Amino acid sequence: MVFVSDIPTRDMTIPGFIPVVPAGGVGSRLWPLSRPERPKFLIDLLGTGATLIQATVSRLAPLGTELLIVTGERHAPAVSQQLPDVPAANIVTEPSPRDSMAAIALAAALIEQRHGERIMGSFAADHVIPDADAFRAVVATAAEAARTGKVVTIGIAPTEPSSAFGYIHAGAPLADAPGAFEVQAFTEKPDTETAASMLAAGGYSWNAGMFVVSTSVLLGHLARLQPALESGVRQIAAAWDGPERAEVLARVWPTLTTIAIDHAIAEPVAAEGGVAMVPASFAWDDVGDFDSLAGLLRPGPDGAVRIGRDAPISLVDAPGAVVVGGTKPVAVVGIADAVVVETDEAILVLGRASAQRVKDVELP
Structure with a gap:
């Protein structure tokens, strides 16, 4: 298991930079492995000995002298247990989900309340990035671009015309921010045909929902575009480290607009x-789903991908099988790319091509 204290001592700190890790969501497309009480960021999905949030914090810790986690109240004890090097004061708890903008804005307001203006970076708790050094180099470039007053996002080079992600359309290079480009527009998750035409056009x-920005710039845009939300998080931040936190949080948090940062800030500011x-x-x-998870793991000699499982598997004319959890023997016969998931709560069987549809499961 990798903890913050295990990070190499080479100085990679970005001056005035504070990473923020929003740790929310239930990972509905990974049900029943990921559930509301046990979301995917708290699970060692890849069998590395570290959960996704532990890997995220280890990747970010060298970049700043401190780090904030924003998570739900129900998950805070598990987050604290998994991240013993993160001070309790830096684990910020939400009473209820209000989407990404409220979480990120509260972190920005709390950073300003404690330290004044800083460059902050928001990075989800459940992403897998094997090359931590390359990631940190890109974040450093983004932080320098953010000092020019821009909201900066990190664009991932597409490997296929996926309909699972939104897209960023880049424009001309920025003269005062080497390595950065203006953003012309954001596109919501397109269908595969549209995605293919976008990739063919280039740019x-x-x-990936990663944003690097000055706290004052973020909150300034929010004050223009979502004034009630900006006012609310500033009220909460002002009371956070004092005796009135619980009262102010209970009164103000439910009034905050439920909206994603993409819709609240990124799209209109772009x-x-x-x-x-x-x-x-x-x-x-x-x-995001069992198909992408399986793609990150190496099949065994029989061709099956095993996740959290030592019990026997028998495949008969069943290439590409993925078997997750469980203690009973599993046999798959005559079905290609089958996924079988067993937990104490439920059993799921699907084809890898339908992995995105798990979120549509309805059970009593």
């Missing part, structure tokens, strides 16, 4: 010319 990257993108070529995966 498009996957939107239309005004205020967003930049730093392209990244490192491997990246948001482990």
Whole structure:
């Protein structure tokens, strides 16, 4: 298991930079492995000995002198247990989900309340990035671009015309921010045909939801575009480290607009010319479903991908099988690319091509 204290001592700190890790969501396309009480960021999905949030914090820790986690109240004890090097004061808890903008804005307001203006970076807790050095180099470039007053996002080089991700359309290079490009527009998840035409046209990257920006710039845009949300998080931040936190949080948090940062800030500010993108070529995966998860792991000698499982598997004319969890023997006969998931709560059987549809499962 990798903890913050295990990070090499070579100085990679970005001056005035504070990473923020929003740790929310339930990973519905990884049900029943990921559930509301046990979301995917708290699970060692890849069998490395570190959960996704532990790997994320280890990747980010060298870049700043401190780091904030924003997570739900129900997950805070597990987050604290898994991240003993993160001070309790830096684990910021949400009473209820309000989407990404409220979480990131509260972190920005709390950073300003404690330290004044800083460059912050928001990086989800459940992404897989094997090349940490390449990632950190891109973040450093993004931080320098953010000092020019831009909202900066990191664009991932697409490996296929995927309909699972949004896209960023890059424009001309920024003269005052080497390595960064203006963002012309964001595109919501397109269908595969549209995605293919975008990639053929060139200039498009996957939107991984990573943002680097000055706290004052972020909150300034929010004050223009979502004034009630900006006012609310500032009220909460002002009370956070004092005796009135619980009362203010209970009163103000439910009034905050539920909206993603893409819709609240990225898209409208890009239309005004205020967003930049730093392209990244490192491997990246948001482990969004069982098909993408299986693609990150090496099959055994029998061709099956095993995740959290030692019990026997028998395959008969069943290439590409993925078997997750469980203690009973599993046999797959005559079905290609089958996924079998067993937990204490449920059993799931699907084809890898339908992995995105797990979120549509309805059970009593």
